[in-house]
Amino acid sequence: MTKRERILGWAFIVCVLALAPLFITSNRWIDFLELTLFVAVLGQGWNVLGGYGGQYSFGHAVFFGTGAYIQALLQYKLGWSPWLTLWFAISGTTAVAAMIGYLSFRYGLRGSYFALITLAFAEAFHVVSRSWSSFTEGGQGVQLTLNQDPALALATFQFSFGGPFMKAYGFYYTILAILMISYAATWWMEHSRFGAQLVAVRENEDAAEALGVNAFLVKMRAICLSAAITASGGVYYVQKFLFVEPGIAYGTAKSVEALFAPIIGGLGTVLGPLIGSFFIHGVGEIAKEAIHGVFGDRPGVDLILFGIILVLILAFAPRGLVGILERVWIRLKARGDA
Amino acid sequence: MLDVCAMSKSFGGLKAVSEASLTVSEGNIVSLIGPNGAGKTTLFALISGFLKPDSGAVTFNDAGITGQRPHQICHQGLVRTFQVVQPFAGLTVRENIAVGAHTRIAGRAAALAAAGEIAQLVGMGTQLDQSAGALTIAGRKRLELARALATGPRLLLLDEVMAGLNATEIADLVTVVRKIRDSGVTIFLIEHVMQAVMSLSDYTYVLNHGAMIAEGQPSQVTKDPNVIEAYLGHGAAKRLLEMEAGADA
């Protein structure tokens, strides 16, 4: 793709996402878009470490949950402004990532072992958040007070009682802003020296070391960036739902959601997680409609489908949907030129 | 420039490298030869930081580098290539070389441009946008060389860079290596291809069973009976001398 094509492509996507609410009035579809963008953010977080860095984490919920809990607890216990706590949520989670990264990479854990240890950490955080009730409110979770004063909607980062525009689209634009910032950060990373070194470490760590790349430091930076992006998803979640508890924060659901989108969409690409998220949620919606007619509402249908798609993509299209789209684009262009 | 002093390394009961010492002077091309399994690649790994020696020391440009990590040693100007080539298979040739260039260049565009220049130097200018995974073995060897070169090294450790190449490819690469030395890079190479060793080396070391058994000018070393025995087996030197004496008579 030429540079001009790329810029046009980006502009198109940004415009569509930014203007979509003007054309969509149904709440259900705004919710759908929000959920899709939310998973796209989590997915990008995973993608930085997994897609670009080649370190597959099976416990990414640990970053989502920690970000969510810090955001919730600082408001709940100390009454701080959410606009202040979000900085602590992101930096606090980054610190946790640094600890996990230090332990894992210092001791040379790779591949399956790294996946296992991230799983273990997520599980450990899950149990601790459930047991340490005095600190985290344990199993009953943290419930933030709902703000009903429209004048304070922005200050409390809660839009449900704001003006009509805020009420309908406040959280949509929040997650969109988070998405654009994190995707821009990822794009910047991809085109920087750090990105080149990270990808080199993924491809062949020894060769990269021989060429002067400090693999340990590079992986540390990757896990920290990954955690920061994922934590921002946690911040959004807390502000929107005003509730977090151990299962939501550290359960396997978020860990699995975080890796579906980038793998299906395209590992190691900026748009992969976004495309992957739209694909799986679109397919999920269709599946739910179809199954609803036959079986009624049953949990687990969409995940069965996602799992199957995951295996199919890994088997037949390892570069994901982005890879498929690129090949189609090249074919179309060739036909256009001929 | 490079001083290796009594380096030893054992794996379990096996002594892979035993009290090996050598010196590489600036501006030279020095070769390390020896039969398969002699410990040459192990010695390279020890020098470049991939293995920690049991005993001995390495000095590079009057600075001790023993026990440092490979990336640290690379930043000081000592770079190695791998015997079993290790391309970044998912990246293009240009992106591969750029990783090396990033050692001294921070900007992405500048690194990619430098990569292009290095590729021209080793004769890969036309392959810049190919995927590294699709290259032939000769291409991969050149890529390995180009990547190492892109880091701007003072001393280049080449591990069997000629292996698997045909006669033309070898001749081409010999020219390239000489060009690199002439541009100011000292070269230390492991090689089996005698043609390359003889035409390139200013000085040769011979390793067998982990120990240095000979050193000197390539033409002298290849006549050394110990070296002949190392390659051809016990008693071979004597048999060769008898044959020559018989031919003269």
Added chain:
Amino acid sequence: MEFLGLDLPSYSWQTVLGSAISGVFLGSIYALVALGLTLIYGVLHIINFAHGALLMLAMYAVFFLWKLLGLDPYLAMLIVVPGAYIFGYGLQRGVIGKASHGRDEIILLVTLGVSIVIENAALFFFSASERSVLVPYDLDGIDLGVTYAVYPELIALGGSLLITFALWLFMSLTDTGKAIRAVAKERQGARLVGINVDHIFAVTFGIGTACVAAAASLLVPTYAVHPQIGYLFVLIAFTVVVLGGMGSFIGALVGGFLIGVTEQLGRLYLGESMGVITISVIFILVLLFRPTGLFGQRSG
């Protein structure tokens, strides 16, 4: 009593011994589950993330055989174990092997994908409610003085040891067993002497699944079946395998017993919920400081 600055309750040595013994019983099941996992790792060099899902599936199979046919869970082993072998063989040969193109990172994700599909299919078809098997003898047992050992526990211990021994015999004496060990040690070499490596991979995976099915049979009398139960056991199984050493049968046994006893003692002294966290902590510590485990041959 004081321990590491924590104020722990004091118990009589009988209570502690009783707890430890129940840990041994528990550990024997952990060992059996881990056995399949360690075998698969030793031969295919993959960590089978679908292991827990397969355990859960086998438990459902045992449950339904009991519910629909009135078949005693232990007798159900005769049906479920061969069935599991066939399922595991097919899964490896048809899905996992095919999708992975032999690359380790992909295998990891493929087994994860398979586990997600199986778990959610179970959720979909069986719903999240717990199912329990009631056997007439589940409260009868033997009085050991310090503790009362119910028959299911005793059978579990005996069964695990027997199956481990049988597996060891199989691996040492039969041609297939030797082929499996050959592939584990040197894949290419095994290929060169004419061993069909793909078939051996599938056989190994099948055996691993069969082990898990045997464990399921032994577990069902004591544990309620629900879609998440696999996940509970999988983390423990991983810990056992990592502690005992990847690829080591002895390691799986010793590791299983160690973890079982530690968990029970952890429960006794630190409270019910601390059982799981003790295991997570052990897991992390072993991964960091001794990834080869107690008896393992390979690292990282």
